[in-house]
Amino acid sequence: MINVTKPFLPPQEEYKQYIDEIWQRAWLTNNGPLVNELELKLKKYLNLKHLLFLNNGTMALQLAIKALNLTGEIITTPFSYVATTSSIVWQHCKPVFVDIDSKTLNINPQLIEQAITPNTSAILATHVFGNPCDIDAIEAIAKKHNLKTIYDAAHCFGTTYKGESVLNYGDISCISFHATKLFHTIEGGAVATQKPELLEKMAYLRNFGHNGPYEFNGVGINGKNSEFHAAMGLCNLNYIEAILDKRKKDSLRYDKWLADMIFQRPEINPKCNYNYAYYSVIFSSESECVGVLSELNKRNIFSRRYFYPSLSTLNYVPQNKCKMSEDIASRILCLPLYYDLSNTEIDMICRYIKRYFKSRK
Ligand SMILES: *Cc1c(COP(=O)(O)O)cnc(C)c1O
Numbered sequence: 001m002i003n004v005t006k007p008f009l010p011p012q013e014e015y016k017q018y019i020d021e022i023w024q025r026a027w028l029t030n031n032g033p034l035v036n037e038l039e040l041k042l043k044k045y046l047n048l049k050h051l052l053f054l055n056n057g058t059m060a061l062q063l064a065i066k067a068l069n070l071t072g073e074i075i076t077t078p079f080s081y082v083a084t085t086s087s088i089v090w091q092h093c094k095p096v097f098v099d100i101d102s103k104t105l106n107i108n109p110q111l112i113e114q115a116i117t118p119n120t121s122a123i124l125a126t127h128v129f130g131n132p133c134d135i136d137a138i139e140a141i142a143k144k145h146n147l148k149t150i151y152d153a154a155h156c157f158g159t160t161y162k163g164e165s166v167l168n169y170g171d172i173s174c175i176s177f178h179a180t181k182l183f184h185t186i187e188g189g190a191v192a193t194q195k196p197e198l199l200e201k202m203a204y205l206r207n208f209g210h211n212g213p214y215e216f217n218g219v220g221i222n223g224k225n226s227e228f229h230a231a232m233g234l235c236n237l238n239y240i241e242a243i244l245d246k247r248k249k250d251s252l253r254y255d256k257w258l259a260d261m262i263f264q265r266p267e268i269n270p271k272c273n274y275n276y277a278y279y280s281v282i283f284s285s286e287s288e289c290v291g292v293l294s295e296l297n298k299r300n301i302f303s304r305r306y307f308y309p310s311l312s313t314l315n316y317v318p319q320n321k322c323k324m325s326e327d328i329a330s331r332i333l334c335l336p337l338y339y340d341l342s343n344t345e346i347d348m349i350c351r352y353i354k355r356y357f358k359s360r361k
Pocket residue numbers: 056057058059080081083084126152154155176177178188189
């Protein structure tokens with residue numbers, strides 16, 4: 001069986017060494033030494049000023065919205081994972097969807113200004129599949145209208161924009177370290193910011209607002225992560241170059257196999273160094289997309305419709321139609337891509353896809 005993704009696992013021995021350490025210290029969570037070590041190493045590797053390790057990427061989005069005191073309307077993209085929108089709603093703000101650019105699949109900056117109202121407080125955009133948005137355009141609009149910016153950079157581990165980590169942009173960037181992501185800590189995530197006052201705010205928010213054992217600096221939540229999760233991150237970080245290289249190699253192999261097919265692929269931002277987080281293919285119709293999916297399923301290959309459905313169709317958000325996002329969501333598929341995927345498997349997947357199109361002629 002081939003799944004769309006399979007988590008990278010380090011040699012068990014390496015994880016066990018950390019587990020032994022944890023047993024000796026009996027310090028399991030609450031900002032332990034491994035959490036600190038992981039934060040330092042991630043900041044160094046990604047060249048970030050400030051980063052806080054959290055229990056998941058959704059918590060990162062919620063802390064970001066809370067730390068910026070956002071209220072009213074938040075302009076966001078309908079083409080993302082549901083957590084981007086649900087975090088806005090969870091924080092009692094209203095998501096206002098702006099449609100995507102059909103080439104990059106990221107929010108279309110040209111449509112943002114017309115969606116701004118006196119109630120708009122921020123823009124929350126996703127760097128879809130690790131491919132940066134038009135950050136320069138978004139930041140210029142935000143500045144002009146005095147809006148905050150948050151980036152859902154869940155897919156962005158290792159992506160750089162104009163030579164630095166893409167997590168350095170916006171007031172706050174949020175990343176996920178979930179097991180399905182390129183770099184993972186089983187469950188986990190982080191917020192990154194350049195602003196010390198936001199770092200301080202989010203550090204309180206992450207830990208119930210604790211300011212010492214008996215004092216509280218405002219309302220907080222439990223956004224902490226454990227030593228066990230940090231240990232997985234420390235192990236995986238040693239393999240990150242190999243993980244990134246392998247994804248690139250596999251993506252280029254898919255490219256080569258599928259070069260003679262007329263599939264649309266997302267256009268990568270020319271100002272970035274891409275991390276090849278996902279291999280998505282946009283078919284010409286939903287029936288083609290579903291056809292390929294079921295053809296692969298029959299052979300025990302599980303590709304995934306991602307992102308589907310368009311978040312503009314969720315039943316708990318104000319309805320506003322986003323034609324492009326709904327169209328792309330109906331016919332996009334992410335093909336299997338993970339560290340253990342073999343060349344033979346990639347070749348087989350491509351042959352099945354090609355065979356499917358031949359049989360339809
Ligand atoms: C995975 C993901 C999230 C949520 O991260 P979790 O760590 O699973 O909470 C948010 N946004 C996007 C775009 C994602 O892919």
